[in-house]
Amino acid sequence: MEWMEISVRTSSEAVEAVANAFYEVGAGGVVIEEPFFSETDISGDWNGMVIPETDLQEDERIIKSYLMADEQLTAKVEEIRLTVEQLAQYDLKKGAGTIEIKSVAEEDWANAWKAYYKPTRVGHKMMIKPTWEKIEASKDDIVIELDPGMAFGTGTHPSTMMCLELLEDYTRGGETVFDIGTGSGILAIAAAKLGAKEVKASDIDPLAVHVAQSNIALNGLEEEILVHEGALDSFFGREAQVVVANIISQVILSFIPDLKKVVPKDGIFIASGIILDYLPEIEKSLAINGFKLIKMKSVKEWVGLVAQRMD
Numbered sequence: 013m014e015w016m017e018i019s020v021r022t023s024s025e026a027v028e029a030v031a032n033a034f035y036e037v038g039a040g041g042v043v044i045e046e047p048f049f050s051e052t053d054i055s056g057d058w059n060g061m062v063i064p065e066t067d068l069q070e071d072e073r074i075i076k077s078y079l080m081a082d083e084q085l086t087a088k089v090e091e092i093r094l095t096v097e098q099l100a101q102y103d104l105k106k107g108a109g110t111i112e113i114k115s116v117a118e119e120d121w122a123n124a125w126k127a128y129y130k131p132t133r134v135g136h137k138m139m140i141k142p143t144w145e146k147i148e149a150s151k152d153d154i155v156i157e158l159d160p161g162m163a164f165g166t167g168t169h170p171s172t173m174m175c176l177e178l179l180e181d182y183t184r185g186g187e188t189v190f191d192i193g194t195g196s197g198i199l200a201i202a203a204a205k206l207g208a209k210e211v212k213a214s215d216i217d218p219l220a221v222h223v224a225q226s227n228i229a230l231n232g233l234e235e236e237i238l239v240h241e242g243a244l245d246s247f248f249g250r251e252a253q254v255v256v257a258n259i260i261s262q263v264i265l266s267f268i269p270d271l272k273k274v275v276p277k278d279g280i281f282i283a284s285g286i287i288l289d290y291l292p293e294i295e296k297s298l299a300i301n302g303f304k305l306i307k308m309k310s311v312k313e314w315v316g317l318v319a320q321r322m323d
Contacts, residue, residue: 014081017116018089023107024073026099028287032262033095034077037088038217045074072107078116089113134173135180138202143230154205157230158198171284174309174316175258176202178282181307182254182318183208190214190247190274192257192267194239197224199256204236208254211237214246243267247274256282261290268297275303275321284316291315 020030031042047068068074079088092111099106131141138154141147149155179199183189185207191200194213204211215221224239240246244267255275257264264283275281281303286294288310295305298319307318 015078015116016081016085017076017078017114018092019074019076019112020092020096021068021072021074021108021110021112022096022099023105024071026096026104026106027073027075028261028289029099029102029104030075030092030096032260033092034075035260036095037079037091039077039079043076045076047072071105081115135177138176138180138205140198154202156198156201156205158196158201158227159230170311170314171258171286171316172198174311174314175199175256175282175284177309178284178307178316178318179203179254179256180206182280182282185209187253188212188251189254189256190250190252192244192247192255193220193259193263194224195220195258197227197237197239199258200224200237200239201228201231201233203254203256204233205231210252212247212250212252213237213239214242214244215239216241216243244270244274250274251276252279254280254282258284261286261294265290265294265297268294268301268303272302272321277321277323279321281319281321282316283319284314286315286317288313288315291317 018034022030027044031044034042045068047070079085089111096106096109096111099109131139131145131147133139137152138156139147139149140156140158143157143159147155176199179202183203183206186209188210189200189203189208189212191203191211191213194200194215197213200211200213213224215224218241221239221241228234228237228239251274253276255271264286271281283294294317298305302321302323303319304322305317306320309316
């Protein structure tokens with residue numbers, strides 16, 4: 013299978029808009045390259061890797077993603093280009109606004125990850141590791157096996173790490189957990205390994221469903237976790253004590269009004285993937301819809317939060 017790497021050079025303030033353009037055409041995640049740092053920052057389910065120094069200026073960013081080289085590729089790239097050209101209409105600086113495209117063989121991409129993807133500790137007892145790495149885990153360690161794929165990364169992006177830490181805080185055993193926008197399946201896997209009684213995961217992307225199912229099988233949890241294609245509304249009619257979503261801010265805002273349909277009174281909603289600028293709007297929407305913010309974490313511009321249903 014051939015994949016194309018699409019890179020957009022733009023301004024820092026346009027990151028969310030350009031990243032959303034990639035999501036709109038079906039990308040599973042984006043890599044965001046920043047100046048002055050040796051690691052990427054990632055939105056959605058991509059993860060960090062060391063990259064060469066770039067010539068980015070302080071206000072510049074490169075947003076990068078991977079799309080399959082199929083008959084729809086040209087139209088998808090054109091849609092991204094139009095979004096970049098229209099940034100000024102929303103008072104966002106376009107910056108250079110350039111788009112670069114190059115072919116990436118899947119096997120070359122996967123092998124390149126092996127140089128950068130190492131076991132990572134999260135929270136008090138979780139460890140994320142690729143299958144090719146050997147570790148000495150203690151009897152109390154919760155080990156999550158996760159291999160990167162072209163559309164989903166390794167689980168070490170700040171937004172994913174915050175979700176994992178918050179899941180560890182609020183999954184005490186015996187809960188039902190829903191994972192909305194599961195991507196690689198890492199949060200669903202963590203919830204099951206933390207002792208959740210029942211875990212259900214969903215994603216609107218059929219590729220994500222396939223990737224999540226593969227990672228769930230890798231961890232021997234096919235009987236404990238059910239994955240299906242769909243969004244929040246696919247859970248209507250059922251309830252979970254914990255609902256988790258590591259998705260972009262706009263998507264979280266879009267489904268907050270419907271959260272009561274799946275979160276019972278005193279239930280918990282854990283969210284990450286939120287850009288700091290969107291936090292006031294998300295807090296306001298949660299309050300209007302009967303949820304109280306009870307915990308918040310932040311790493312750089314990323315925010316993770318816990319809200320409890322109060323009515």
